[in-house]
Amino acid sequence: MSLSRRTLLVAAAGTTLAACAPTTSPAPPVPTAAPVPTAEPVATAEPVAPAPSPTPTAAPAAEVPAPAPAAPAALPTRAFVTARYADAVPGAWGLDVPGVLTTLPRAAAPAVALTFDACGGPGGSGYDAALVDTLRTHGVPATLFLNARWIDANPATFESLAADPLFEIANHGTAHRPLSVTGRSAYGIAGTRDPGEVHDEIAGNLAKLTGLLGRPPAFFRSGTAHYDDVATRIAADLGQRIAGFSTNADGGATLPAAQVRRELLDADPGAVVIAHMNHPNGGTAPGLAAALPTLLAAGRTFTRLSDAFR
Secondary structure (H helix, E strand, C coil), rough: CCCCCCHHHCCCCHHHCCCCCCCCCCCHHHHHHHHEEEECCCCCCCCCCCCCCCCCCCCCCCEEEEEEEECCCCCCCCCHHHHCCCCCCCECCCCCCCEEEECCCCCCEEEEEEEEEEECCCCCCCHHHHHHHHHHHCCCCCEEEEEEEHHHHHHHHHHHHHHCCEEEEECCCCCCCEEEECCEECCCCCCCCCCCCHHHHHHHHHHHHHHHHHHCCCCEHHHHHHEEHHHHHHHHHHCCCEEECCCCCCCCCHHHHHHHEEEEEEECCEEEEEEECCHHHHCCCHHHHHHHHHHHHHEEEEECCHHHCC
């Protein structure tokens, strides 16, 4: 059986920072994306006077343009989020709290969702090209959670990944912080301290990715994948679905290849698997390369998160 999510994370607590280095001080507020402007009014054509009755060849009325599509509603501002949740008290904290999706819906359950984090920052901005090449070789789709700092450090790689229909790009936060409204931390990484900082952590990279992709990403995962249940409500207000996990395949990029292989082989149908794509010298890529042929030969299928959660 696959090691439980809790067991792996406790075991890796001392070393998981190798995959996603902590920030040494709280990140400054991130400017929010400009509100989406409302649609411009659509002018109708000037009315056409009816032709005099004796004239049988009067011109037909001018065609009125169709109304423009309505502009999408603007996302909540930092000020709105701060005011709305100023007195909210969290009732839960951890990996699996209300608002976090940890397994695929029943209709997609025969498949498995592979998700890979790229955390960015000191020690976390590498790129595991071998891992991505393995996915491409076998035609296996995946959802890639990219942090804003990792994108800034790997612009050409980002463009290549974003252009590949095999992959879905998702939001891994602006400064890779646990999502809390009270300053909770995880694995030594300081969490957001209030609703405004929760907004910044989500919205900063949401704006970046929306600009780069031409559309907003559908899914979000925080640094360390820890949340309180007020923070998950804020994420929902910002149009982000939070992806947790049911199988931790690489223990924060600390597990050897043989154990990564075993975790992948033991993942149940319907699992959401978390691993990392920012440590090319770790065991994740060789473990994946060893597991995929066996899984595919056994008929296991894979899905991007957006294809499963339609």
